[in-house]
Amino acid sequence: MRWRILGPVEVTAAGRVLGIHRPQQRAVLALLLLNANRVVSGEQLTEALWGDDPPASARTQIQVCVSQLRAALRTADLAGVLATRAGGYRLAVDDGDFDLAAFDTALAQARVAVDAGRLPAAAEIMRAGLALWRGPALAGAAGAFVDAAAVTLDEQYLVGHQLLASVESALGHHDEVVRALEPLVAAHPLREALVARYLLALAGSGQQARALQVYAETRARLVEELGVEPSAELAEAQLRVLRNEVTAPAGVGKGPSLTLPALEGALAGAPVPAQLPADVAGFTGREPELRELDALVSGDDGSTGTAVVISAIGGTAGVGKTALAVHWAHRVAHRFPDGQLYVNLRGFDIEDRGVTPGEALRGFLEALHVPAQRLPADLPQQAALYRTLLAGKRVLVLLDNAREPAQVRDLLPGSSTCLVVVTSRNRLTGLVAAEGARPLTLDLLSTSESRELLARRIGRKRVAAEPGAVDDIVQRCARLPLALAVVGARAAAEPGFPLAALAAELADAQAGRLAALDVGDPATDVRAVFSWSYRALDAPTGRLFRLLGLHPGPDLAGPAAASLVGLPLSRVRPLLAALTRAHLITEQLPGRYSQHDLLRSYAAELCDTVDDVPERRAARHRLLDHYLHVTQVADQLLDPYRLAHPVPITEPRPGALVDGPADHTRAMDWFTAEHPVLLASVEQAARYGFDGHAWRLAAASTTYLDRRGHWHELAAVQRTALDAAQQRADPLGQAQAHRGLAIAATWLGRHQDAHRHYQRDLDLYRELGDRTGEAHTHLGLCWVFARESRHRDALDQTSRALALYRAVGYQVGQAKALNNLGWLQARLGEHRLALDSCRQALLIHKETGDRHGAALTWDSLGYVHHELGQYDQATECYRRALDLHRTLGDRYDEAEVLVNLGETHRAAGHVEAALLAWRDALVVFDELGHPDADPLRVRIADLLRPAVPTGVVLSEPTRRV
Known part of the structure; x- marks a missing residue:
């Protein structure tokens, strides 16, 4: 039995190729194989096959393909390996029968052999792995995902050849390397890592002049076609050729002294990512668990796994998973000199807006200094680049608050030198079974650990003075760290209050309205503690606590909190301080507040119970007004001489704070802090019927997301905006959303999509009679054409834009169009015209005062x-x-x-x-x-x-x- 995608997509049984011939069938099979032994939903299949434009018959076509695949498999008694599962399909595949899995294994084993200095064995393993390739990957398959996936797979093929070339060169087999790389370099002349190895092999075989000629030709092409100079790796290879330093270094073959060049490494000298949250103050106990985690690093446990899942017994939240993971990560950070990556995946978010693998990956790649322009367009390519960057590095990756294995898998490095720690309320047995993760089940604190936690928060003398009351509090808190922290905060705030009285209040809380819910679940006890602590708040503070449950983002600043409750910031600051002292919120950064997800969930439940629908809607309205107005102010500061005027917005509701940042630097800082909140706010606005806020907030966020290279997020938020604008039949909102989608598509290299969105933009602006909007769109089309090297078409679009700007007398647009025109004329060799266009642009810039232009x-x-x-x-x-x-x-x-x-x-x-x-x-x-x-x-x-x-x-x- 053989499953094969490293060449034409096919299945063989007993040497016979099964009858799977149609391109769409092969695409479905390929996608199932790329997700082997995992459920692929119908929605995933639809998006993979047709992208953003599926036909109405998509579901039927997928069902037909699956039926035909089963029929083909049935001829080899294999129909049972393709099963329907929970709205999707799962293909059961043995790694030993799958060519991609076998190749990945060979690549990993070859790297291990190199690290151990066993170079001949590494070469033999890699040659066997490369022999699995029968041509371009995924040949014969047709679907939206195929081209990108094939590029990713073929990239691995080249990586394998680069590894083999490095090993063979180190062994002195330069002639063999030249013969192997010559056709590959001819096919990929701008792949600098490949060319670098080719240069060294040529020089090693006595062809120094030819090596220098290849370098000169490559450099000329890089400059002419890409506008860049050779990479540091290629330049270093040329320097070694010039110095005749191409022999294997001393010690090669005797250990890990062979250093393979980084394939797509992070920039030399770039700061190492250090993303861990602050260590937990007064961390208590967990000594057995800390020793078990220490053993993972030291290797004393004999484990070869590179991931550990910290889960909670019985799914209990508030047991201290994150606290343990963060505290231990700080203890061992020095063992991971190449950095520490962290993301809160928000797997149990009450708005069900967990962080997607793509969002997390893009954040990690940004932290690893990958320029936005070089970020791959789709998830598999991003994951491949992430694994490549971490190959051979010692990096600690902390994935906090995951819901399910699918949220984590793409974030797992492929290198055994990295360690991943995952926290979850669930056990994530799929990671344990499929990825070899080490489970660490976290139980409640022991009684002695619970007493120690209280002692550190309220003082040892006070704990020693009332041991019985302390034991009662520990029992009432179910030995949950979160509950004990809340009680400790209340006790610390009232130093003269007897602990016995606090224990009695807790008992009353548990005997009251929550008693009917008591089923022995510690989470019920912690909710009783929350209830007790909440009832101790005064009315304004309690109202703020409840309304915080409506906030959509991972954290918020003081002005947003003030907008929620409709009070001045000066009155809200003391309320936030009171909630912080009560341990009901946390001020992790000055002026920014977050909540444990259990507390946030409890606040939302209280809000639904206590505050009526009009009050909740008014609070959301004020909050969205706050974000919309401040975002528009900040957006104007990023580009005060923008082409497009700000979209019109209504006056904010009374109580919404709308004071924005004062200058460009503060605007950029504000966006950086708030951009995850803004993305979540667009979704919340659309969900609760604030459609106008949704598309306007997305429009005002476009400049920031574009400049920072967050193009995937830009595309996602604009899709939500487009749905909202269509819901209201709002042509201006639709035009703004199509413009944002076009910008994202252009940067992501999806030029056909960009043209489609800009064309729809033109239609909408013509319906609106907005000639300025038409002009903006023509300049956008100019940009797409220029990136396609269609400079004449770009020039035509710029000329149309300029004519429209002149017709409406819009000087800012005229100046930008003239500058654009001049640059394009220069590109086309029309230098005198270019000078005239640019000089006209300068005169207008002087009139408008646009110094940046x-x-x-x-x-x-x-x-x-x-x-x-x-x-x-x-x-x-x-x-x-x-x-x-x-x-x-x-x-x-x-x-x-x-x-x-x-x-x-x-x-x-x-x-x-x-x-x-x-x-x-x-x-x-x-x-x-x-x-x-x-x-x-x-x-x-x-x-x-x-x-x-x-x-x-x-x-x-x-x-x-």
């Missing part, structure tokens, strides 16, 4: 003069752009202009001036932690040493609109 236009003029060989004029233009960017504090734009200025100096033969400009740019890139720093280092190194002449080409910016 003027700086961009001076940069464009510098580009045009450079192309004309007028280096003195280009230098003057770049200096003017620099002065403006520095005045405005536009640090990245300043660095980009310095790079362009350096190119002009180099072209003019002023090497020292070029070095000075590039070093200044490098300082800025390093301060920003920007990925452009690494290729700039290569340019500087190139300028300082003899190199094969390749000509000078100015790097091209990715976007001018």
Whole structure:
């Protein structure tokens, strides 16, 4: 029995290929194999096969495909391996019969052999793994997911060849490496890691001149086609060829002294991620569990697993899973020098908005310094890049509050050098069974540990003075850390109050309205403690606690809390402080508050019981008004001379706080802190009928999400916005949502989708009679065409936009369109026209006072003069752009202009001036932690040493609109 996707998708039994021939059947089979032994839902299959535009018959087509697959499998008595499960399908596959699983195993075993210094064995294993490939992956399958998935799989094929080439070169088998890599380099001439190995193998086989020629050709193509210089790895390979340093280093084959180049490694010198939350103050007990966790790191337990699941007995919440995981992670952080990653997956969120694997992965990749422009478009590719980045690294990954294995699997590194800790109320037995995770079931605190926790919070003398009352409190709190912390906070706030009286109050609470719910579940006891603590609050504080249950995000700031209750911030701050002292909320960062999910759930239940529907709706309305108005203020600060005017919004309800940030820096900081809340608020607005808030909030968040590269989130939030606008039959809302979807699609490389959304945008603006909106859309289409290298089409769209802007007298749009026009004319060799267009743009920028737009236009003029060989004029233009960017504090734009200025100096033969400009740019890139720093280092190194002449080409910016 063989399941095969590393080439044409097929199944063989006893050497016979089963009759699975239709492209759609093969696609369904491929998707089930890529998710082997896991349930794939009908919705997942639909999205994988048709993307965002499934046919009405999608469900029927999938059922037909599955039926046909079963019929084919039945001919080999295998129909039972494809089972229907809970709204989806599960294909049972033995890893030994699946070519992809066998290849992954070979890759992992080869790496282990390399680490152990067994290079001949590593080479043999990798050759056997590569022999499993029969051609391009997923051949013969057709579906929306196929191209991206095939790219990811073929990437693994190249990774295998790179590993084999490194090993063979280290063994001195350079001729074999040259023969193996020559066709691959011809097929992938811009894959720098592959070319780097090819260079070294050529030089090792005595072909140094050919190696240098290959480097020169590769560099020229990189600059011409991608506008980038060679990577640090490729530049280092060239330097080794020049120095004749291509022999295996001393010690190769005797241990792990062979260092394989990083395939897509994080940038050298980039800060190591350290995302752990603050350690738990006064952490108590759990010594056996801490020893068991320590054994995982030391290897004393004999385990080879790389994941541990901390779950709660009987599903109990509040038992201290996160506290244990975070405390232990801090204890062992020094053992993971390559970083610590953390995400709260919010698996039990009351709004059912858990963090998706894609959201978590993108956050991790951002922390690992992957530029937004290089982030893969889909989840499998993102997961592959994540595993590649962590390969061989010592990283601790803490996945907090997971609901189910599917939320976690894509976040598991493939490297045995990493450790993953997962916390969940559920046991996640699927991870234990399939991924070899080590289960650690967390029980209640012992009585002595419970007493110690109280002693640390209210003082040992007080605990010793009333031992009986303490024992009663411990029993009433069911030895749950969360409940004990709440009681301890109340006792600490009333130092003169006898503990016996507190214990009596607890007893009354449990004997009261919750007694009927008592089924021996500790969670019932903790709710009784919450009830007791809540009843001790005064009315305003209690109301705030209840209404916090309506907030959709993971945390909130004081103004949002004030908007919920409709009170001034000065009156709400003392209420927040009271809730913090009562341990009913936590101030994890100054001015930002969060709740344990049990407390949040309890608050929401109270709100549903105590506060009537009009009060709850009014609170949500005030909260959404707060976020909408402040978001629009912050959005304007990010781009005060934007093309599009802010969408009209209504006056806020009384009690909603709408004071926004004061400047660009504070606006960016505000968005960074609030953006998960804003995404959740859009969903909540749509869910509760605030459709206008939903699409307007999404529109006002677009600039931030775009600039930070959160394009997947941008697409998701705009889909919600589009649904909301369609629900209200609101053409302006639909137009705004289509624009946001087009921006996301363009950055994600989905140009066909971008064209579709922009075309719908044009139709809507024409229905509205909004000629300015039409012009904006034409500029958006210009951008898509430019990214497709269709510069004539882009020029046509810009010209249409310019005509519309002139017709309505919109000067900001005219200036941006003219700058765009000039840059495109320069790209097409129409340099004199380009100069005229850019000069017209400058005059308008001066009239409107748009200094940022003027700086961009001076940069464009510098580009045009450079192309004309007028280096003195280009230098003057770049200096003017620099002065403006520095005045405005536009640090990245300043660095980009310095790079362009350096190119002009180099072209003019002023090497020292070029070095000075590039070093200044490098300082800025390093301060920003920007990925452009690494290729700039290569340019500087190139300028300082003899190199094969390749000509000078100015790097091209990715976007001018």
